[in-house]
Amino acid sequence: METVAALANGFMALFKAGGETFTAFVTGIIPLIIVLMTAVNSLIKLIGEERFYKLAKKATRYTLTRYTVVPVLAIIFMGSPMCFTFGQFVEEKYKPAFYDAAVSFVHPVTGLFPHANGSELFVYMGIAAGVQAMGYELGELAVRYFLVGLVVILLRGIITEKIYLYLRARDGRQETKEAGHV
C-alpha cells in the first residue's frame, strides 16, 4: 500500500511542477502581453494599413531598405503570416530574398512586439525566462535581439538574392524571359 501511495505521490509531483510553471507563465507573462498587444493593435488600427503601404512601397526599391525597413514594418503592421503578402510590391527577382528576410524577423520581433507573432512567442520567451530567473532585466536582451535581427535579415536578404540570381542565371531562364519580352 505504501509503495502505491509513494508512486502516486511521485506521479502527481510531475504534474504539480508543471502546474507551478503554468501559474508562473500566466501571472508573469500574460498580463503584460495582453496590455502591450492591445496597445500596439490599437495604434495599428488608428494609423491604418494604407498609410504604411505607401511608405513601404517606396522603400522596396533600395537594397538597404528592402531587407530591413520593409519586412520589419510589414511584420509589425500585419503580423505573421500576412506580412508575406507584402512580397507583391517587391520586384519578382527579389521575392525569395525578401521572403527570407521577412521570415527571419518573425522571432526577433517578439521581444519588443509580441503581438506580431502571438503563436510563436516561446523561441524568445523560453530563453528570456531563463535570463529573468537569473535576476536580469529583459530589456537589453529584447533590444539586442531586435537589432541583431535587423543586421541578420539584411545579410540574409543580400546573400539569398545573390544565390537566387546565380541559380536563375545557371538555369538559363533569364535569357528566355528577356527574349520573350523583346
Next chain:
Amino acid sequence: MYKSIIVRRGSGGWGGPLTLIPTAEKHKIVSITGGGIHPLALKIADMCGGEAIDGFSSAVPEAEILAVVIDCGGTARCGVYPKKKILTINVLPVGQSGALAKFMTPDLYVSDVKETTLDYADESSVQAALLQQEDVDAVHKRKDLKRKIDAARASQKRNIVTRIGITIGQVVNKFYAAGRETIDVTIKNILPFMAFVSMILGIINASGIGNFIAETISPAAGSLPGLLVISFVCAIPFISPILGPGAVIAQVVGTLVGAEIALGHIPVQYALPALFAIDAQVGADFVPVGLSLGEAEPETVELGVPAVLYSRVLTGPLAVLIAYAASIGMY
C-alpha cells in the same frame, strides 16, 4: 475521366465535408507537406482522376488547384489557403486555430483526413456543392450592395456634433476591437502553448530528465563552437524544412535552453547567440507558401526554395557569430 469525391473529417477532425469536383482546368491536388507528396494527396488524385503535385518543388497557378493537402499543426498554413478560398485538407487533427483562424470555415477546410474518410460523391451532393458555390456568390453580391448603400449614407453631410460623436465612436471601437483580437490570440495561441510547455517542463524538472539534458545538451549550447554546430545542423537543406513547422521545435528547444540558463548550466551571456542558433531553420518549411502569399510566379518559387535553403547554411552560423559579438557587454 474525372470523378467527384467527398472528403470527410476524421474522428479528431474539424470542418468539412468538402466536395471536390475536378474539371479539366481545375484538377490538381497540391501537397504542401515538406518532403514529397503526401500519400493522401496521391490517393485523392487517384480517386478523382486528377494530378498530385509536390507544392514544395514546383508551384501551381491557383486557378488550377482543386484542393491542397497540408500537415499543419495549427499556426499558419492551415489558414492561408482557406483565406484564398482554396479547399484545404489537413492530415492533422487541427480545428480553427492560428493567426488566420477566422478564415477557416467548414465549407473550405477539413482536418484529420485519412484515406478511409474519402468517398465518391453521388449526384445529389455534387449538385448541393455547386448550389452552395452559387450561394456564396450571391452573398458576396449582397454584401457589395450593402457597402454601396453604406457609402452613400456616409457621404451625406452631417453637423459637427454628430461628426465628433461618430469619430469618438470609431476610435473607441478600434480600441475595443484591438482588445478582442488580443484576447483571441491569447486564448487560441498563447495559452495552449503555455499549457504544453508547462507540462514538458514540469516532467523534465521533476523526473530527472533535466539532469540528463544538462549533461548532454548544455555543453553544446554553452559554447560558441557548440552553437555554431547547432545552427549548421538546423540549416542543412534537407533537415531545415522538417524542423520548421509552427516553430514548435525551436520553441521547445528555446524553453529547454532557458531552463538550463536558469539553473546556471549555460552562461547567461549565451542567451543572444542561442536565440539565433536554434532558429536557423525559421520558415524553411514555409517558403512556397510565403512566396505565393507574395504573389510570386511559379518559376520564382521553384528556384526560390533552394535559394533560401542554401542561403541558410551560410547565414545560419553567420547569424550566431554576429549575435555572439553583439552580446559582448550584456549581463
